[in-house]
Amino acid sequence: MNVSLVLVATCGVLVGTGVFLMLERSLTRVLVGLVLLSNGVNLGFMVSAGEPGEPPIYGSAPTADMADPLPQALVLTAIVITLGTTAFLLAMAHRSWQLHGHDEVQDDVEDASIRRLADADETSQGYDLDDRDQQGDHASARPEEDRG
């Protein structure tokens, strides 16, 4: 099977630029990156589908000359799903802008607080075995007799 270098290179560039944009924090940029990446991957299906052929319409050409229909069906659904994802991410970008005045993805606050605990060599908030108020806690902490 002969692979078209141009096609392979186009996929590579689309994926590469997509990754570059997706690593950003602005949701709009991430979204554009996602669109580029999706286009690149969808084109990649054509590489694996083999060499170009006649449209897969039964009877219009000998079956052997037809392009592989299975990758086409897969790509077709992928394209429509990309639209759904795009719409959803756009809604998120808009909501983020509504709430915060920008569409940047922020670092998780909870995770940051855990990192602070790790830096300060402290235990988690759920840990409650510390000696701080152990009095009367349980058996071994009870005073034992030392007088008659």
Next chain:
Amino acid sequence: MLTVVLAHALAACVAPALVHRVGRWAFLVLALVPAATFVWALTWAGTVTDGGAAVSVTEWVPALGLDLALRMGLLQWVMVLVVAGVGVLVMAYCAWYFAETPPASLAGFGLAFTAFVGTMLGLVLADDLLLLYVFWELTTVFSYLLIGFKPTDRPGRLAAMQALLVTTLGGLAMLVGMLVLGQQAGTFRISEILADPPAGTATTVALLLVLLGALTKSAQVPFHFWLPAAMAAPTPVSAYLHAASMVKAGVYLVALLAPAFAGTPGWHPVVLGLGTATMLLGGARALRQLDLKLLLAYGTVSQLGFLMVLVGIGTRTAALAGLAMLLAHALFKATLFLVVGIVDHQTGTRDLRELSGVGRRMPAVAVAAAVAGASMAGVPPLLGFVGKETVWAALLEVTDGTRGDLPPAAGWAVLVGLVLGSALTAAYTLRFWWGAFAAKTGVAATEVTPVPAPFALAPVVLAGLTVVLGFAGGVLTDVLDGYADQLPTGEEEEYLALWHGLELPLALSAVALLLGLLLFRLQHQYCRIAARVGTRFTADAAYRVVLRRVDRFSVEATGLFQRGSVPTYLAVILLVVLALPGAATVAVLTGGTEGGPLGVRLWDSPAQGAVALVTVLAAVAAARSRRRLRAVALAGVTGYGAGLIFLLHGAPDVALTQVLVETVSLVVFVLVLRRLPPFFSDRPLSVRRWWRAALGVAVGTAVSGFLLVSANARTARPISEAFADAAYDFGYGKNVVNITLVDIRAWDTMGEIAVLVAAATGVASLIFIDSRTSGIRRVRDIPYPRDVTKLSSQGGRRAWLPGPRTLSPERRSIVFEVITRLVFHTVMVFAIYLLLAGHNLPGGGFAAGMVAGLALMVRYLAGGRYELDEAAPVDAGVLIGTGLFVAALASLGPLVVSGEAQRTYDVYLYPPLLGEIHLVSSVGFDIGVFLVVVGLTLDVLRTFGSRLDRHILREEQARDRGESIDRQAEAGRREGAAPR
């Protein structure tokens, strides 16, 4: 037998309702279930004592070879009697123990307690290792709930958690051990493993792991600390857990395995060593407690060590003694705990420094306690004494070398340890009785409320049994021999009796008692010394240190890996892609492929090259763009480029869909971007940006490499070669891609439209915030601007395209309106054509839905949001739901006809004028897809179009009113509420 366990499960289920209805008296009703079990077990007495067994096997998970195998031999029978019998008495006791107006958690307590009795029965009856494990862990879970009875009580909570962690740790080790043991034996059926025990290193390791489970459950050193802590539970729970059940599970397991495995390397050192240590440590700790209940709890630890040693030795005499002591312990320890409960209940304290003269106020209780205590200390003529006589005989046998694998020295060491332990037992028993009931000088007599007779019934009955069984040594020997006979016998055949003659065992009993008495006389001195030499290092402290370390480790690990930054996560994922599949690709590309060199050519056609060039340039420019709109437009260019490449590749359906989707996305982007700032926020040119670029280049290159390798890696013929014929013969259509979507891989498509539904719902929720839709307002429903003549939009002379009149004149585009008037119907007809023709020609539900969506989009762009409602006066959610329903119906419909989902049928019709019409059933599925896609587009238009229009309008009006824009924008952002 299964019925016995299930009856408890059922009783547990009705327990909460029962407690709600009749309060604490519910326990009397619930006690009927273990009572029935007790009677049922008695009916088996003949069979079991004759060496028979009750067996029941019900298939459960045949694939795993897991059966509900239950078996009641003698050992199990004794355990069932103890578990059920003590269960009845403790439950009856509960009816008087709890307050008349029970706490809210009592309903859950009733459930957990009844279920606990049931699982304990299941544990002893189980004849399958895995089934035993299931019950084992269930007892852990229910004991957790029982110990943590009061969720608001911190000590109780911590104790429950401690019991859970320690016993689960052992339980997990035990599970591993059981799996290995089952593999070695080739079966998980316990009776079969015991009949033909495996041996070898793996078996040894497995047994040690199983022992770990037994040791943690039975609170042996160094896992003893959870048991005293667990006395935070209500007293009936302590009585039951410590006397009859939970902690006896470990002893039971060792007793079960001992006949087959006592000779395994490591068994004796572990069981005898830790058992003796536990007996001494528990006794030493018990002797210095001030809290009566805590004293008993440490006493239990001590007694468990004692029992562990006895059942672990593995001779007939020791087994006989072990079972007798197990029985004796169940009777006296339950009595003592229940007595503590009564004392606590009637006086309000358990501190032995505050109690004085209680014995005179509740003589019956004091006598019961005295009997039980005497049995524990080993005073004749009680069951405890009978057991201990045989214990000494058994240990003396060991020193004679009855068990070849136990050196006499070990026998002597254990003997000395147990005599000392018994002395401690006698001492703390005296301390207990003295502390609870004696009149102390210098302490005022404690106020005691009278004890209701039924409350004292359970301890009195148990104490009575202790006396009766003390005289029944002969019967007990006959009965328990059924288990003990499996083990090697010493020179003489020992038996249980009050009087064996003037022999060494009697002397040992006397020594232990006298030593105990001495220790009790010296108890205050003992406490002083113990307090001085007591180490700071306790097992409980070690537990805390371990838990703290684990917690710290988890914080460090979370802090290290969970950075909370999305780009970082993505970068990590991509770096892994580069490191693993990327490296493999490089290896293949440099190493050469098996199927010869890579077949490559520059391009498939010059046209492909030209389109690819434009696409690549657009992609790079999009990545560099600082304007949002430009970036989006350039991304659109790459989409159209991809569409052209699809077309050149012989994929017209894909190309059509790609172009339509790209157009819809562009419009949607523009609709949202009008609300966002035109430029991206400023990005400083940092090192990070170069990292991103480098990662992008690397991943892009790697993907190209994957593609080259994978395209040349195909070895099998593609499955899709058969698609064309299959599509025509079974799908009755010529468009192979479309038939693939609606027939060959229809479930795939079904899943995909479900994703679309989820996405559309997500979009609507994020924009409308508190409702699925905004409601539909037709033009006739709204007031027209003052300068516009109102035209009828209903019936008669109806204005076509009335929407634009609702817009202000400077927003209207007459050319656009005219074009819309001209093309809308044509486009809709084209959409229907694509939908129906898609079966044989390029088209289908997706493309048709997109075209229809574009037509709606044109109406919206020309006439605004009211025009959209005119064009599609339906709710998008309804449309989407209907689509999903239709598609599901089309998929499942054939199931009714042929029993096969998604089978396609066709029919030819010949109506006059229209000629031949070929109807195919899978068109129904395509119609569903069509409706979902139209619904998605409509949803997107309603949210990003209509709703955002309204936001903008409101902000403009606010500005006109001269209000602070900032404040309004702030309100607008927080908005999401109902429209004006």
